[in-house]
Amino acid sequence: MRDIRIALDMMGGDYGPRSTIPAAIRAVDKYPNLHLFLCGHSQSIHTFLNKHNALAHPRLTIVHTEQVVNQDERPDLALRRKPKSSMRKALELVEQEQADACVSSGNTGALLAMARYVLKTLPGIKRPALISALPTYENEKVFLLDLGANINQCADTLFQFAVMGSVMATEVEQIESPRVALLNVGSEDIKGSQHLKDAAIKLNNCKEINYVGFAEGNDIFSGKADVIVCDGFVGNVALKTIEGVSKLILSKIKALSEKSFLSRILAGMLLPGIKKLFSKMNPDQYNGASLVGLRGIVVKSHGNASSQAFFSAIKEAVKEAQRQVPHKIKDKVEQVLNDEKK
């Protein structure tokens, strides 16, 4: 088993090292072939490592950085003013091929901007996309992209998202011929905007992709497809709506369960399971969202992510590094582009 090296942005998120250090230690304990670069203020990393008696760990390397990207910092300003930030350093380690992947729970917009700037898109890829997996009725996973990496609408971009999503489903979930659908307001061919119809035609003509047609919002969870493709605006609204509904329902169930003494006791039995389910409904809180289409692996963990969530994001990065997802995407895109020429 070859070594996996991952660069972690230790300063990201609302808790910084307090949540990232325990996750890092858990990760190296789980994977004997995992080396982690801990990017951030050496002083505070040092303190937290010491706290967990992990200072001398042979597979944890501190990489000191001066700056920190704030959660509310404007992406363009972070890109210009934070060249010495932990986020930037983690990405640079991937670009310099010292690390196979990078994980950050920092400012999403800044991470997207820096990742594009530092890593660049893969040959043939117009735009990167943010992708994550959601649960379906049958406890399978469905990959949804783009979750907000870019909000432009273009048939070629949607087509490439479909290709990248298909590769992710194959590599990360071992689905041989993933069913790919385009998110639309109806399943009939006449539905939707022109760029969606054009993307559908392109996908129909592409023998590399198992295109199954249009899907609607309620199909995200129905298991109709393994990959659901949409532009970043729609994907972002859908994802945040899912998050909002989940939280609302959880709060209502809590209120319901406090109605009587008995229901309080019994709720105590159900709520953990319900909460676990809801954490899955918020994928970026669950196992992170991945930025695909770049010359390196970047996994985004949620800003107010717990140590558990950051650990899950690291696991996701390990998986993608083992499967060499960027190379697989590059190959698939080349294949598809060549077929188009024929």
Added chain:
Amino acid sequence: MRDIRIALDMMGGDYGPRSTIPAAIRAVDKYPNLHLFLCGHSQSIHTFLNKHNALAHPRLTIVHTEQVVNQDERPDLALRRKPKSSMRKALELVEQEQADACVSSGNTGALLAMARYVLKTLPGIKRPALISALPTYENEKVFLLDLGANINQCADTLFQFAVMGSVMATEVEQIESPRVALLNVGSEDIKGSQHLKDAAIKLNNCKEINYVGFAEGNDIFSGKADVIVCDGFVGNVALKTIEGVSKLILSKIKALSEKSFLSRILAGMLLPGIKKLFSKMNPDQYNGASLVGLRGIVVKSHGNASSQAFFSAIKEAVKEAQRQVPHKIKDKVEQVLNDEKK
């Protein structure tokens, strides 16, 4: 209290008279000033009225129609080929001012197309919108539009949706100065597409509208705004995603609750409340969605709507008729357009 006359499409939905007749009878029992025109096959309406001993009801008038619009019929074909349908007749009664409103649980696309064709948009209104109310954490209501009446994206249209949504919130929920937000992928001004930014500027400059800025998907339920505006594509995806999440969570909770004897008991206590909550999460199943911006009131009830849902849709229509929503929208739009000229 003046009389309210509502035309019902009795043949719409998956159940037709079986669910529409009991709802109609309940409605006239509830509102002593309500007259209903029952549009559809007189024979089958007759049969079901007889079944419920309501044949002789003085405020139920059968209006015989030959044709029925199928649930899966293409809107353009329905418009051309079903001029004698129960749906068309119900709309015509509104257009001829014999009815104050129309309620149908039929084919949504066909209803939108026919409603636009028969009733026409109000002066100054570019496009009608489908609007419905969702619950918030504080058990208040938030109006979301457009839910899919049209998928074009244009700043002026979004601006008009904001005006119409604001009137609905005031008239239907008695909110004096409704807080209006635009659905976007972030709350910062720099976020989103140009037509969203342009709509934001228009709303900022409009003193008739209490514009509170951009809202994200998770803000739909947070109570940040009373009205949330988006284009029909995004609104439709958001609404159907909400429906999908709700169903998924309900199915998972059922599965959880069957794990043990005690949890089954709990489920017995909680599930009714949870189901009620979830029915609210599917507004068109709950109290229908209204088509606003036309010269008449049209309420759409869900296709597989129960008698309860159709009854709720009738109640919604009564409310809008009492408040004369179309006139209020017309006045507000004129007001806004005049202010723009100044």
